[in-house]
Amino acid sequence: MSNEHYLRNPLIHRDRRLGRRHTDWVSQFDCSHLRPLIICRGPIRKEAMDVFKEMGIEHFGILLSEKDSIVYQNALAPELRTMADPGHIHRVPDYTGSNKEERDQRIAQIISIARDNDYNAIFAGYGFMAEDESMVAAMERAGLNFIGPCSRTVHDAGLKDEAKRTALKAGVSVTPGIDNGTALTLLEKHPTVADLKALCQQHDLAVDEAALDDAEQSLEDKADLVLAASYGKGIDLYTVDELCATLTRAVEKMASEYPENRIRLKAISGGGGKGQRILGIGEAARTAELVREILNEVKTTGVGDNKNVLVELNIETTRHQEIQVIGNGDWCITMGGRDCSLQMHEQKLLEVSVTVESLRAAIAQAEASGNETETRILKQDLATLESMEDQAERFGAAVGLDSVSTFECIVDRDKHFFMEMNTRIQVEHRVTELCYALRFANPENPDESFVVESLVEAMVLLAAHGDKLPRPERIPRHNDSVEARLNATNQALQPSAGGVIEFWSDAVEGEIRDDQGISLHNPDTDTFMKYTLAGAYDSNIALLLTVGETRLDTYERMAETIRRTRMRGKDLATNLEFHYGLVNWFIGQNINARPTTRFIVPYLTAVGELKEQANGMDLDYAWSEVSKAALKGLGEAATGALSRALELKRTLLLRPLQRMLEEPHILSGWLSINRDCYTLIDGRISWNENPIELLADTYHFLNMDYVPGAAASSMIWDHDNDLLQEALDFYGELNNRLEADDWIALQTLLAQPEPAAGFSDTSWQQVRAAHLGFQAGADILAVLPSIAEATGYYALAVNPDLSIHIPERLLDDELQERMAKVLVPPPVAKSDEILAESGGMFYGRESPQHELYVREGDHFEAGDPLYIVEVMKMFNKVYAPFSGTIDKVLVEDDGVIISKGQPLFKITPDEKIVVQSPEEIAARRRELTAGFLQQLL
Structure with a gap:
């Protein structure tokens, strides 16, 4: 009988057991000597706290920003209910700062907190600075053990331009496009090696002259070396206007080569949906506008910031899939995939496991039913998964992956392209860990082993004992899992800031709920504590997961979980009902369907x-x-x-x-x-x-x-x-x-x-x-x-080949916009004013360097931009619904918090707005109802 050691076993609703069988070989991987400071928030912070406790790590702390204080009236965060020592709770104004200078200050502050409070490790989870190379490097220089990929891996794999170059060298398929816009911009002004050397001398840049003379290095690579030195020194060698001109030319060239495809712009430091925009066909002229939006969104507008933005072909039939990768710098393995295609505005909504075991079972079922088309498609999916896993493992080895990361791909029918690697744990990591565990065995005595079922725990083990850990074996747990992101959004999936959760039913049997501890009852009264949704953060409230032996079983359990969930609150808007409808749509159609990233908006339009x-x-x-x-x-x-x-x-x-x-x-x-x-x-x-x-x-x-x-x-x-x-x-x-x-x-x-x-x-x-x-x-x-x-x-349906037929009308931009307003009617305004469509932070211009969109006395046309509202870390540009003249601007300055329905502009519309009387509305509804009754009676 083997000495299996279950370090962590996630069960339903965070119920886990520890059954330790100590041997000398197992005991050497004890991690209780680590003293981590947790510098992330949300569900991952609560998960890390639970994992650390179960691993015997007793000395750990959490970092709170002052923005955490608005979620509870009498506490800063729900996790505080489980923190015994208030001395392990630390505070900063915010997590990252608004620019590079403040970001550097925050990194120094975190290091100071760690030193002053005897922490020897940092856990950054996901979000904020989890894959910030400069932060990781600073932690390493300070002698802190960073629980995650090292700074070299973050640089080689995390920066989207570097990752793309590494992928090409490793034989990994990549999306057509350019990844060196900044280098090309610099070479427009300094086109020769001699020019680059002169530039280095002029600005006293620390660049190895031998590298600039290396004949095997391309001119673009040499320009990148100069740029890297300039970023380190904190100076700019190009302007945003110059970069925009270079990128505009790249977009125009790609548009001429691929006239039927849109173009994607993507900041190298973006992630989680931020820092990306898609240019429509014929919209090359908007490149500069969108590049500036991107740079503002990822906060790289400061002097010395790396402002590189990738230009990529947008694969119109894209499925977004990703492979979980884990390594110790020596070995590298994969743990299956996840399909994250069900997303909107680059924000994932429903994520589904993709495993060899599940696909083989689905193939067997399709063959048994005589469905040759579905069998063929599922076999192709299996081949694609195996190819992506192979490439992910090769890429991980190429960058020396020494922790947990995610290899992201876009899949187009039978082809796939590497998109990026996220050098951190993902929000949806539990989709993977519910399907696979890792068994680490003694190479000299295979009967001595332990099993790890948590990726957070795997990260801790790698940080503490990476070089000693043998290559593990992945062990199937469940064939399928699915995760629904419960977000603070309205019925049109637009972020909804604020709102208070006043009641939330307990998790039901079969539900796995990660919610930052929001569902934890008051320990004294056993009652639910009201929770305020903070618009300062992203819109996620919780992650709801279910597992099963088939995908259908998993979806049905998710539907049952949502069916039985009750949530009430003040000014509360969530996407719970959306998930109930969507999950049942796939149950009613075909849960093996292959939705693309363009599916959700047409689906929402049909619901509208x-x-x-x-x-x-x-x-x-x-x-x-x-x-x-x-x-x-x-x-x-x-x-x-x-x-x-x-x-x-x-x-x-x-x-x-x-x-x-x-x-x-x-x-x-x-x-x-x-x-x-x-x-x-x-x-x-x-x-x-x-x-x-x-x-x-x-x-x-x-x-x-x-x-x-x-x-x-x-x-x-x-x-x-x-x-x-x-x-x-x-x-x-x-x-x-x-x-x-x-x-x-x-x-x-x-x-x-x-x-x-x-x-x-x-x-x-x-x-x-x-x-x-x-x-x-x-x-x-x-x-x-x-x-x-x-x-x-019902015309929106799954085809025999598992693709989804989207009626042409549902792809019409005007209909999509109109149906979004049907789902969430804009605030009722007087005919002489424009109201805020949502709460958030108001900006009247593209960036501080730009002119205001509108001033008093300006005339605007329908479709002209009026303002930007930042909601849940996303920047949304709001356009005029009709034409008119601005009589008065009612918001004093940029950065002001506004609420939904608040008057922003007094205006005079070009045309008089006609309002129907209640009698006219009632007559119209009766007429429409009579038409329906013809199908009934």
Whole structure:
């Protein structure tokens, strides 16, 4: 029996066990001598604290910024509830500073805190400075053990331009484009080696002259050496205007070579969606504008900052996949992949594991079902995964990877291209660690081993004992996992700053929730503590994960997790409903689908179309017409009885419908999994299953099941539940007594006046009357599929080859923008003002060096930029919805915090805005509803 040592075993909702079997070989990897300072925030900070404790690391501290103080009224961060020693909590004004000078000050401050408080290691997690080469190097010079890749690896792999060059040397496929815009800019002014030498002499730059004379070095590489020296000295050798001119020419050249592709601009120091912009076809003239936006966003506008921006071909059918890589500088291995294609504005939303085991199981299932097309595509996916893992391992070895990093690729059908390496742990790292563990075994005695199930723990082990760790074996844990990022965004997935979480239900069985400790109850009262969402940070609230033996199993568990999650708060907006709709869309379509990074916006647009139609639905009028139709042609006695039955059923039928008409993402999910519940025959909805059973399923889908003692607002009402259960019992008994294979067959039997076998004439007529009563009014459910039919919702579908068919209309920019406003209507403004569409920080210009977009007296056209709002670390430019003249600017200066709905400009519009009266709106809704009813009655 082997001496397996489980250093950490993540179980459901952070429940882990430690079962240590000490041997001399295992004991040498003890890490309790490390004394780390945690300089990150969010879920990763809480995770690091948990891991350190479980590893026996007792002396650790956390770094808080003053912006943390707004999340709790009586504490700075939820993790403080588990910190026994307040002396291990340290504070800085912010984590990174707004420019290079402040960033250097912050690094020095962190080093000082570490020295003064006896910390010998730094854990930076993800975000902020986790892959900042200068910070890592400073920590190393200070004698601190950086828990992550060393500064050399960060330089060679983390900077996007260096990484691309390394990839080419290692035989890794890369995206077409240029990675040396700054070097080309410098060579425009100093085109020869002699010129570069003169420049070095002029500015006293420390550049090895032998390197400049090296015939094997390209001129561009020599320019890069000069630039590196200038950054180290803190001087600029080119202007932003000159860089923009070089990049504009590069964009124009690439656009002429690839006229059907858009162009991506990407800062070398960007990440997490920041520092990237995409130029549309024919938009080369906007290059300078977007480059400046990028540099502002990644805060590299200071003197001496490296302002390099990559120009890359945007692969229009891109799937974004990444490979988890881990190494100790000697060996390097991979741990499978993750598909991160479901994203918007470069921000990932839903991340799914991609493993050899899962793909092989899916291939076997496709082969068994005789689906040759799906089999072929899945085999190609398997080959792509194996190729990416091979290239990731080679790249990791080339850069001497000595910790955990992520090799990111874009996949285009059967081709893949290296995009970048993130030299840090990823937000979605648990997607991988839930699929694979690592077994480290004694090379001289394989029975001595220990298993690591946490990538954070692996980082700690590598930092403490990297050179002694043998190459591990990866061990499958689960075939599949999926992560949904719960973000503070509105229904159109736009960041929503502020808001207070006042209640959040506990994690359910099968749910893995990483939430920075927000869900931890007050230890004295066992109650949920209110949490304020801080707009100073990104929009992430929590990471929700589930696992399974198949991808379908994993998605279904995620759907069940979200179904049972309840969250309430003040001014609270999250993407929880979006995830519920999206996960169910894939369950209803095909969970092996291959979405691209362009999928989410068209999907949102389709959901917006559902909402637009739902907004036009007058449910009370529809119920009135359905009731009239049910009573038509009946005798007086029957009419009275059925009328009373309809009145009793009104709330039973209308409450779930009203909820879905109000929440389009939930409606999207319902429509997706219930696509086969009806057939459209001659323009009318015909049910393929019993509407009563569908109604019961709908209450369950909405998490409105009857629970004694629960709030009436969140469940089916007791009298409605009694009526529903009576109907379900009735049809359950009928199904047992009648030979009917499905609902259509049962309806055919019940339509016959002659008694079915086993029934007397009297009892049969009673059964038919009861059936009529139970079904009366149920036609109202058809308003939901009728909305789908009216919008062409089901045209957005998975093709046989697992690609997704996106109707052309959903790619229209104007429709996308209009549907975003349907999902989240802009604040109601007077005709003479423009209001803030969201809260955040206001900027009236491109950068401090630029002119204001608009001043008092300026005329603006529809589509002209008016201001920039920074929300959750993302810069969003806001354009004029119509043309007019600025009468007064109501915001005093840049950097002012604004709130949603706040007046920003007093204006005079060019055209008078027409406002419909309530009567006109009601008449229009009734007319639209009447059109829907034609499919029902």
